Amino acid sequence: MNSNYEIVVGLEVHAELSTKTKIFCGCKNEFGAEVNTNVCPVCMGLPGTLPVLNEQVVEYAIKMGHALNCHINSVTKQDRKNYFYPDLPKSYQISQFDIPLCENGYLDVLVGDEVKRIGVTRIHIEEDAGKLIHDADLGGTLADYNRCGVPLIEIVSEPDIRSADEAKAYLDTIHTTLLYLGISDAKMQEGSVRCDVNVSVRPKGSTEFGTRVEMKNVNSFSAAHRAITYEANRQIDVLSHGGKVEQETRKWDDVKGRSVVLRSKEDAQDYRYFPDPDLLTFVVPQEKIDRLKARLPELPVAKTMRYMSRYGLSKADSELLALDKNVAEFFEKCVGSGKCSAKNVSNWILGDVFKILNERRCSINDLALTAENLSEMISLIEKKTISNAAGKTVFEVIVDADKDPNEIVKEKGLAQVSDTGALAAIVEKVLANNEKAVNDYKSGKTNVIGFLVGQCMKESRGQGNPSILKEMVVAAIDNK
Numbered sequence: 001m002n003s004n005y006e007i008v009v010g011l012e013v014h015a016e017l018s019t020k021t022k023i024f025c026g027c028k029n030e031f032g033a034e035v036n037t038n039v040c041p042v043c044m045g046l047p048g049t050l051p052v053l054n055e056q057v058v059e060y061a062i063k064m065g066h067a068l069n070c071h072i073n074s075v076t077k078q079d080r081k082n083y084f085y086p087d088l089p090k091s092y093q094i095s096q097f098d099i100p101l102c103e104n105g106y107l108d109v110l111v112g113d114e115v116k117r118i119g120v121t122r123i124h125i126e127e128d129a130g131k132l133i134h135d136a137d138l139g140g141t142l143a144d145y146n147r148c149g150v151p152l153i154e155i156v157s158e159p160d161i162r163s164a165d166e167a168k169a170y171l172d173t174i175h176t177t178l179l180y181l182g183i184s185d186a187k188m189q190e191g192s193v194r195c196d197v198n199v200s201v202r203p204k205g206s207t208e209f210g211t212r213v214e215m216k217n218v219n220s221f222s223a224a225h226r227a228i229t230y231e232a233n234r235q236i237d238v239l240s241h242g243g244k245v246e247q248e249t250r251k252w253d254d255v256k257g258r259s260v261v262l263r264s265k266e267d268a269q270d271y272r273y274f275p276d277p278d279l280l281t282f283v284v285p286q287e288k289i290d291r292l293k294a295r296l297p298e299l300p301v302a303k304t305m306r307y308m309s310r311y312g313l314s315k316a317d318s319e320l321l322a323l324d325k326n327v328a329e330f331f332e333k334c335v336g337s338g339k340c341s342a343k344n345v346s347n348w349i350l351g352d353v354f355k356i357l358n359e360r361r362c363s364i365n366d367l368a369l370t371a372e373n374l375s376e377m378i379s380l381i382e383k384k385t386i387s388n389a390a391g392k393t394v395f396e397v398i399v400d401a402d403k404d405p406n407e408i409v410k411e412k413g414l415a416q417v418s419d420t421g422a423l424a425a426i427v428e429k430v431l432a433n434n435e436k437a438v439n440d441y442k443s444g445k446t447n448v449i450g451f452l453v454g455q456c457m458k459e460s461r462g463q464g465n466p467s468i469l470k471e472m473v474v475a476a477i478d479n480k
């Protein structure tokens with residue numbers, strides 16, 4: 001990257017809302033149904049049909065508006081955006097033009113160790129279009145209208161983003177926020193979240209924006225990162241060779257790792273927006289807007305920062321814990337038990353629990369593991385009732401059965417032995433069997449102590465108290 005230039009990025013994110021039915025008709029809103037089965041005259045745009053707005057869509061969009069600190073317009077309307085494309089049977093998309101439901105917000109995201117505030121211009125509601133299926137065998141294209149009328153929110157950012165990393169952090173935060181609010185299943189691979197990437201560059205220090213290029217077909221957040229890096233470099237190359245960046249829409253090809261021109265950029269006036277005469281103005285009572293705000297959960301970035309400051313966890317660990325709402329709840333329940341330290345809970349969740357979740361590709365709520373049992377088990381380790389190794393044995397049981405860790409310790413005889421009388425024989429045996437290590441220790445290589453204590457632990461089948469064993473080993477050698 002040429003350091004004489006600064007990157008400027010603005011993002012438009014489309015998210016499908018997980019309502020039961022579509023935005024203007026009673027058709028089911030579901031992914032993966034048999035083609036053209038979730039359709040009716042309204043979402044197929046047949047003449048004479050009338051759309052009726054789904055109230056749930058408005059509520060979900062307002063929730064997102066609150067989460068992104070927007071002003072909510074209680075009086076708003078819907079507009080027709082006119083264009084022709086075979087996936088759009090009405091030849092217009094019902095969207096919002098000059099009065100979006102939410103506007104003038106911002107989102108704080110964590111980039112490295114810094115909080116970066118990115119302005120949110122607007123969030124509006126609109127309907128999705130159908131899907132075209134290009135069929136090579138048939139030598140043609142088929143249209144599936146199931147997706148027509150699936151509710152979307154479009155979240156438009158200000159051009160406040162200054163790097164591919166910031167863009168990625170913004171997108172990740174939008175993604176977790178959608179999941180926290182429970183308003184979208186946010187599955188990238190099913191296309192329920194999509195983004196358009198606007199990129200320009202300008203000489204460092206310049207206060208004017210350069211000409212922007214909009215990139216479509218960016219199918220994942222990591223692709224967005226690659227697309228921004230590629231496009232910024234392309235523009236810098238053009239400018240530094242005395243050329244001019246054209247305002248255009250390009251298509252990102254993630255396989256080839258480059259963008260190609262799709263069309264020169266269209267302007268809003270090309271769409272001939274006008275208020276939809278079938279829908280017109282709608283009013284959301286202020287009381288309802290306020291109620292939705294009061295019910296907002298603590299959001300991922302706020303959670304991450306709280307975990308860092310309150311529990312002294314690292315940013316990386318805090319972020320991982322806050323990423324999934326269910327994991328965060330589980331973590332907080334464990335810590336809330338007051339039985340064990342937040343740091344140990346975090347280590348167990350991010351280590352052993354995550355390993356199981358990855359292996360089984362499941363969610364933490366799918367496990368029989370309870371916060372009570374995990375925190376009890378950790379507290380047994382902290383109190384030195386059991387060793388860390390014995391903790392793993394207990395963990396293997398409580399992952400799949402709601403069983404009191406104290407019972408397991410009793411049944412399996414896992415309690416740690418701290419009684420020096422009981423450990424003396426073990427120490428004696430280990431020292432006798434490891435003469436060389438003992439001599440090494442005597443000659444000043446004191447780090448062999450770890451090895452000797454390890455042998456004692458092994459001999460005690462993990463039940464010896466390692467710190468007591470260490471003291472005993474040192475004393476025994478010194479007395480020899």
Ligand code: ADP
Nearest residue numbers: 008009010011157158159198199200209210212
């Ligand atoms: P359109 O509907 O034509 O895509 P919008 O006005 O909705 O246009 O803006 C689209 C996005 O472009 C916004 O996210 C905005 O932040 C971004 N943007 C505007 N100007 C620039 C620029 N010079 N460089 C990068 N992004 C920009």
Ligand code: MG
Nearest residue numbers: 012196198214
């Ligand atoms: Mg756009």
Ligand code: ZN
Nearest residue numbers: 025027040043
């Ligand atoms: Zn329908």
